[in-house]
Amino acid sequence: MECSTGCIHCHHSSCVHKVPIFSSLEHKDVFEIAALIEHKSYEKGDVLFFEGDKINAVIIINTGSVKAYKITPDGREQILYVFTEGDFFGEQSLLTEQTAFFTVEALEKVNICTISKESFHNLLLSHPDISINIITELGKRINRMESNIQSMGIRNVDARIASLLLEYLEKYGDDNKVIRLPVSREGMANQLGIARETMSRKLSQLENNRIISSITNKSIKILDQDALVEMTGNY
Amino acid sequence: MECSTGCIHCHHSSCVHKVPIFSSLEHKDVFEIAALIEHKSYEKGDVLFFEGDKINAVIIINTGSVKAYKITPDGREQILYVFTEGDFFGEQSLLTEQTAFFTVEALEKVNICTISKESFHNLLLSHPDISINIITELGKRINRMESNIQSMGIRNVDARIASLLLEYLEKYGDDNKVIRLPVSREGMANQLGIARETMSRKLSQLENNRIISSITNKSIKILDQDALVEMTGNY
DNA sequence: CGGACCATTGATAATTGTCAAAATTCGTGG
DNA sequence: CCACGAATTTTGACAATTATCAATGGTCCG
Numbered sequence A, B: 001m002e003c004s005t006g007c008i009h010c011h012h013s014s015c016v017h018k019v020p021i022f023s024s025l026e027h028k029d030v031f032e033i034a035a036l037i038e039h040k041s042y043e044k045g046d047v048l049f050f051e052g053d054k055i056n057a058v059i060i061i062n063t064g065s066v067k068a069y070k071i072t073p074d075g076r077e078q079i080l081y082v083f084t085e086g087d088f089f090g091e092q093s094l095l096t097e098q099t100a101f102f103t104v105e106a107l108e109k110v111n112i113c114t115i116s117k118e119s120f121h122n123l124l125l126s127h128p129d130i131s132i133n134i135i136t137e138l139g140k141r142i143n144r145m146e147s148n149i150q151s152m153g154i155r156n157v158d159a160r161i162a163s164l165l166l167e168y169l170e171k172y173g174d175d176n177k178v179i180r181l182p183v184s185r186e187g188m189a190n191q192l193g194i195a196r197e198t199m200s201r202k203l204s205q206l207e208n209n210r211i212i213s214s215i216t217n218k219s220i221k222i223l224d225q226d227a228l229v230e231m232t233g234n235y
Numbered sequence C: 001c002g003g004a005c006c007a008t009t010g011a012t013a014a015t016t017g018t019c020a021a022a023a024t025t026c027g028t029g030g
Numbered sequence D: 001c002c003a004c005g006a007a008t009t010t011t012g013a014c015a016a017t018t019a020t021c022a023a024t025g026g027t028c029c030g
Helices: A010-018 A027-034 A117-126 A128-153 A157-172 A185-192 A196-208 A225-232 B010-018 B027-034 B117-126 B128-153 B157-172 B185-192 B196-208 B225-232
Strands: A037-042 A047-049 A057-063 A065-071 A077-084 A103-106 A110-116 A178-180 A212-216 A219-222 B037-042 B047-049 B057-063 B065-071 B077-084 B103-106 B110-116 B178-180 B212-216 B219-222
Touching (some): A010 A027, A010 A057, A077 B128, A110 A117, A117 A128, A128 A157, A128 B077, A128 B117, A128 B128, A128 B185, A157 A178, A157 A185, A157 A196, A157 A219, A157 A225, A185 A196, A185 B128, A196 A212, B010 B027, B010 B057, B057 B117, B077 B185, B110 B117, B117 B128, B128 B157, B157 B178, B157 B185, B157 B225, B185 B196, B196 B212
Antiparallel strands (some): A037 A110, A057 A110, A065 A077, A065 A103, A212 A219, B037 B110, B057 B110, B065 B077, B065 B103, B178 B219, B212 B219
16 A cells, blocks of 8 residues: 555554555554554564563564464474464454463564554554454454364375465465475474475475476475365365 | 343343353443344254355354364364354354355254344444454464364374363363263364274273273263373473 | 585384274164 | 164274384585
């Protein structure tokens, strides 16, 4: 969204413009909110907060991406989310005194905007439509998690990998069906709860079958999307 | 919560009293909302709606329980939730024209309260604190799902079963650590994405080790909770 | 160019799924 | 309250899949 009316500080309020939860706001409200926002940035590998930390702000990703994960009993990272531009989290800290459920780590350089718990709470009371936007966004997130849980419940590992690749294609793919992978092979394996080696083997298999082409460690090209869809069993 | 002021129709507004999302309301609001509510009941095995159906109401469980599931490509039920008294769902239909993400089926006789999409939407605009309650509740649900995803990512099946039993104990257990199972063995297996037979074997093993005692198909007694906790690896 | 990190491959062991049959439980109706 | 048939669960044997360990091969970056 462009800034039509003398928005000198546009780079500072950019979070507000970008985020779906504020999409219904009028211009004056945008300024009001921008005043509440603090900005921070992190480098790749930096941890924004650890599981168990107290969170007292809602965090919105302005640019870049982060992963949110829990450590499983057997010491692996279980990735719950990859948050990118426009995503927000920490809303659970709103009313409850809960501590963070997961660790959040930057996957690349990220700029974030934070709004303190108190400010945000007041904001919601005065702008009921923001709440509705948030409910809508949380609903979407829940839907994605429901799909995730469904995928993880598929006993067939090949189908799960196909699902993951299609999900990535949608999120991170370009017009040539080249996916810039947000995480390593190990990260992908951890998202599905399988061994790193199994992921390797399965991807090699897909490459042999000309379904994908593994360009580099950080990107994959989808050659035969239909085959992947068929593998998931949903068609 | 008891009805103090001549609440003849208490049995009709009981949903409102029971549900956390309305907990912050004043008495007059309760009546206002009660007027918006419709009541329905279903018998065990009845389907409230199918995945893909259009939903135009928010549904609150008054008594009984339901399961919400998706059918996986290989034809199994993947149970996403067991909703019981006080739980609500369908809030995703609020703003978006989405169709149901899962099928909902009664596990026993259930009484539900429904509020139409429109009524609910207006309610939220006029009562910002209800929205905040909902955001809080959705946050809790998301937390549970995050834990679920984490559990499903554990490669060790024994640990996952232990997690499930502990979760059940918390939700459905009584003082004697007897759990009234909401679903069949097959249902339990489906929640974890494992074969029914594997679940059987693992439970037998737990029984041999005096960690649980399988009273009937519908209930299990936890004999050694600590052992289960240890099995999950979280201590 | 070198070193650290990440990914792949092979061989083997362990685990789980599948199919078939037997045993148990559940609910209904007499 | 008991008995019977249907449904669910358990068990066994075997096949298929995946994890693990170890070694090799690549890739990225200073």
